[in-house]
Amino acid sequence: xxxASNTGVRPTIRMVAELAGVSTATVSYVLSxxxxxxxxxxxxxxxEKVKAVAERLGYRPNQAARAIRTGRTNTVILSLTxxxxxxxxxxIEAVQKAAAPxxxxxxxxxxxxxxxxxxxxxxxxxxxxxxxxxxxDALRKLxxxxxTLVVFDEGLEPEGFDVIRSIAGPGCRMAVQHLLHGxxxxxxxxxxxxxxxxxxTRYRAYSEALMEAGIPENEDYVGLFDGTSAGAYAAxxxxxxxxxxxxxxxxxxxFAAVAAINAAQRIGLAAGVDxxxxxxxxxxxxxxxxxxxxxxxxxxxxGKLARLLLxxxxxxxxxxxxxxxxxxxxxxxxxxxxxxxxxxxxxxxx
Amino acid sequence: xxxASNTGVRPTIRMVAELAGVSTATVSYVLSxxxxxxxxxxxxxxxEKVKAVAERLGYRPNQAARAIRTGRTNTVILSLTxxxxxxxxxxIEAVQKAAAPxxxxxxxxxxxxxxxxxxxxxxxxxxxxxxxxxxxDALRKLxxxxxTLVVFDEGLEPEGFDVIRSIAGPGCRMAVQHLLHGxxxxxxxxxxxxxxxxxxTRYRAYSEALMEAGIPENEDYVGLFDGTSAGAYAAxxxxxxxxxxxxxxxxxxxFAAVAAINAAQRIGLAAGVDxxxxxxxxxxxxxxxxxxxxxxxxxxxxGKLARLLLxxxxxxxxxxxxxxxxxxxxxxxxxxxxxxxxxxxxxxxx
DNA sequence: CTGTTAGCGCGTTCAC
DNA sequence: GTGAACGCGCTAACAG
Numbered sequence: 109x110x111x112a113s114n115t116g117v118r119p120t121i122r123m124v125a126e127l128a129g130v131s132t133a134t135v136s137y138v139l140s141x142x143x144x145x146x147x148x149x150x151x152x153x154x155x156e157k158v159k160a161v162a163e164r165l166g167y168r169p170n171q172a173a174r175a176i177r178t179g180r181t182n183t184v185i186l187s188l189t190x191x192x193x194x195x196x197x198x199x200i201e202a203v204q205k206a207a208a209p210x211x212x213x214x215x216x217x218x219x220x221x222x223x224x225x226x227x228x229x230x231x232x233x234x235x236x237x238x239x240x241x242x243x244x245d246a247l248r249k250l251x252x253x254x255x256t257l258v259v260f261d262e263g264l265e266p267e268g269f270d271v272i273r274s275i276a277g278p279g280c281r282m283a284v285q286h287l288l289h290g291x292x293x294x295x296x297x298x299x300x301x302x303x304x305x306x307x308x309t310r311y312r313a314y315s316e317a318l319m320e321a322g323i324p325e326n327e328d329y330v331g332l333f334d335g336t337s338a339g340a341y342a343a344x345x346x347x348x349x350x351x352x353x354x355x356x357x358x359x360x361x362x363f364a365a366v367a368a369i370n371a372a373q374r375i376g377l378a379a380g381v382d383x384x385x386x387x388x389x390x391x392x393x394x395x396x397x398x399x400x401x402x403x404x405x406x407x408x409x410x411g412k413l414a415r416l417l418l419x420x421x422x423x424x425x426x427x428x429x430x431x432x433x434x435x436x437x438x439x440x441x442x443x444x445x446x447x448x449x450x451x452x453x454x455x456x457x458x
Numbered sequence: 459x460x461x462a463s464n465t466g467v468r469p470t471i472r473m474v475a476e477l478a479g480v481s482t483a484t485v486s487y488v489l490s491x492x493x494x495x496x497x498x499x500x501x502x503x504x505x506e507k508v509k510a511v512a513e514r515l516g517y518r519p520n521q522a523a524r525a526i527r528t529g530r531t532n533t534v535i536l537s538l539t540x541x542x543x544x545x546x547x548x549x550i551e552a553v554q555k556a557a558a559p560x561x562x563x564x565x566x567x568x569x570x571x572x573x574x575x576x577x578x579x580x581x582x583x584x585x586x587x588x589x590x591x592x593x594x595d596a597l598r599k600l601x602x603x604x605x606t607l608v609v610f611d612e613g614l615e616p617e618g619f620d621v622i623r624s625i626a627g628p629g630c631r632m633a634v635q636h637l638l639h640g641x642x643x644x645x646x647x648x649x650x651x652x653x654x655x656x657x658x659t660r661y662r663a664y665s666e667a668l669m670e671a672g673i674p675e676n677e678d679y680v681g682l683f684d685g686t687s688a689g690a691y692a693a694x695x696x697x698x699x700x701x702x703x704x705x706x707x708x709x710x711x712x713f714a715a716v717a718a719i720n721a722a723q724r725i726g727l728a729a730g731v732d733x734x735x736x737x738x739x740x741x742x743x744x745x746x747x748x749x750x751x752x753x754x755x756x757x758x759x760x761g762k763l764a765r766l767l768l769x770x771x772x773x774x775x776x777x778x779x780x781x782x783x784x785x786x787x788x789x790x791x792x793x794x795x796x797x798x799x800x801x802x803x804x805x806x807x808x
Numbered sequence: 809c810t811g812t813t814a815g816c817g818c819g820t821t822c823a824c
Numbered sequence: 825g826t827g828a829a830c831g832c833g834c835t836a837a838c839a840g
Contacts, residue, residue, distance in 0.1 A: 118604040172525040173818030216566035254468040337687035338717040367688040523832030
């Protein structure tokens with residue numbers, strides 16, 4: 109049966125070489141498709157024979173052995189703390205798309221304990237999405253010892269690694285201020301876990317913006333939910349059933365805003381007409397839905413992140429000319445779409 | 459500054475050996491804590507000195523080099539197609555918990571294209587959560603050439619790899635039949651993408667069970683939603699607002715059932731009293747909520763999966779005595795909890 | 809009992 | 825197109 113030679117052992121380059129009647133060097137050149145400097149240097153018939161044997165044996169170069177020699181693993185590691193968060197999925201998607209054409213495989217580390225793992229395992233570049241205070245030292249040390257790092261953290265200085273920042277505060281203020289152009293009764297939809305009424309940058313932007321506008325706080329207008337989409341839906345239903353119902357909702361995440369639009373629709377209130385709804389984060393779902401979601405957020409965040417990471421992964425690990433570790437600071441924009449259009453004195457809802 | 463010697467290069471075992479004034483063998487023995495056979499053959503002072511130098515240099519053994527020698531990567535790969543699915547998160551969580559004490563790192567592969575990746579990258583064991591028909595050959599070849607595989611797939615025979623099965627059909631029937639003991643007006647809550655009214659094992663169980671019970675199909679009772687939690691919430695609200703509203707809901711996933719309970723509660727219908735709700739999957743969330751969710755599903759699925767995977771990862775890669783590749787077939791159970799209690803002729807809702 | 813020597817196992821790559 | 829050194833950590837066999 110056309111099938112042959114499988115001892116259950118992984119074939120090595122030497123087995124291929126022997127069966128093809130050539131040297132290991134030749135096999136290596138044929139399969140990796142490169143030759144020191146000069147032209148092809150390997151004849152077509154030989155190349156064909158080698159390829160055939162390799163295929164028959166099911167030979168695959170051993171990445172570990174290759175890494176030891178070249179110092180490159182063709183791998184990037186993504187350390188993601190909240191794998192269930194759509195944010196993480198967007199990171200993964202963007203990096204995968206950018207990595208595929210380069211032959212680089214993204215490996216995801218779901219554990220928050222990247223310190224231990226990165227101590228032993230290495231990759232061409234590593235993205236870390238959260239750094240606890242106690243981990244800052246470890247981070248610096250890793251960078252010192254040759255690990256290429258890209259870190260997402262507000263308020264961390266680059267010390268041998270890149271820092272990506274995305275300051276939410278001002279952007280969130282823009283969102284609330286946008287609503288203030290046409291509304292006075294503005295509710296806030298925010299997960300109870302994220303600090304809610306107490307802390308949380310995104311909530312604080314709401315309460316501060318209202319205060320500045322001279323609007324008194326109204327506890328009824330703070331819709332806390334459990335972090336799930338269904339919870340946001342239910343909380344919105346409650347808000348819009350209030351006797352003096354809000355005419356606008358500021359949701360601290362896009363996915364909550366999406367649920368809010370659905371909930372409003374269900375009650376018979378059209379988003380962008382009867383009630384304005386704005387989100388935070390500028391995720392793709394909001395752009396695609398109907399009515400499209402007004403939101404604030406960085407522009408092309410994930411794409412830029414992925415490009416930086418892969419640029420770092422592919423550029424030779426020059427500890428010397430390290431193309432200066434940089435801070436990538438993302439400016440936030442306001443995206444005025446259908447769910448919360450521009451309002452003026454003529455169209456305001458109060 | 460206590461700090462020293464960081465050329466930005468990763469320190470090797472030889473650097474440590476030189477600075478500590480010992481041989482690389484000694485360093486290796488000290489840091490790996492093992493010695494051929496006899497007791498600890500390294501004196502305390504030497505060990506201390508080596509450890510000190512290693513620490514100062516930030517030395518970490520190079521996993522690639524270690525792997526090439528030992529054949530073990532201390533890594534398992536989880537190839538997960540639907541990373542956003544709670545099911546995947548449960549797999550990750552269970553494997554992480556089981557792997558940590560063994561010093562094994564789970565690496566997640568978010569891409570569906572495990573064939574290409576596994577061709578080059580290797581791990582002590584690999585879990586694959588979905589096999590497309592065209593990938594079956596590749597699977598067999600990988601197993602032949604020494605990759606330790608655990609595959610989740612209904613209807614695939616083990617050929618050098620383990621197969622985990624979890625036949626949903628009969629279990630789902632049990633769920634619907636449980637409802638049939640006390641109900642006639644039974645709705646089905648199912649994502650439109652999963653085949654909905656057309657295909658889908660879980661939906662088919664519903665329509666077949668009803669047919670057998672002599673209950674005519676009622677299109678109004680099929681609550682299709684978009685796959686999101688908010689969508690399930692909205693669909694439930696619609697179902698329970700029907701003039702002849704259903705007294706029971708069969709949800710094809712636990713998370714949809716959870717959303718349904720919340721939606722019912724919101725309308726003033728108590729789950730398990732006014733309306734019975736049952737899910738599918740036996741996820742942990744359902745067990746913890748109040749009222750607790752009745753459901754069907756395998757018992758300790760993720761725990762058993764994790765244990766099998768790690769057992770395969772740690773047991774020496776003996777292609778010969780491969781402890782027979784097995785089929786792990788998960789029997790489904792009915793978990794009668796509060797949201798859909800036992801009903802008899804005395805307590806039935808019709 | 810303590811520590812060293814030397815060679816292994818990979819794929820890569822320079823010099824011939 | 826080949827030979828052989830190389831980079832890494834591990835470990836059997838040996839020397840003091």
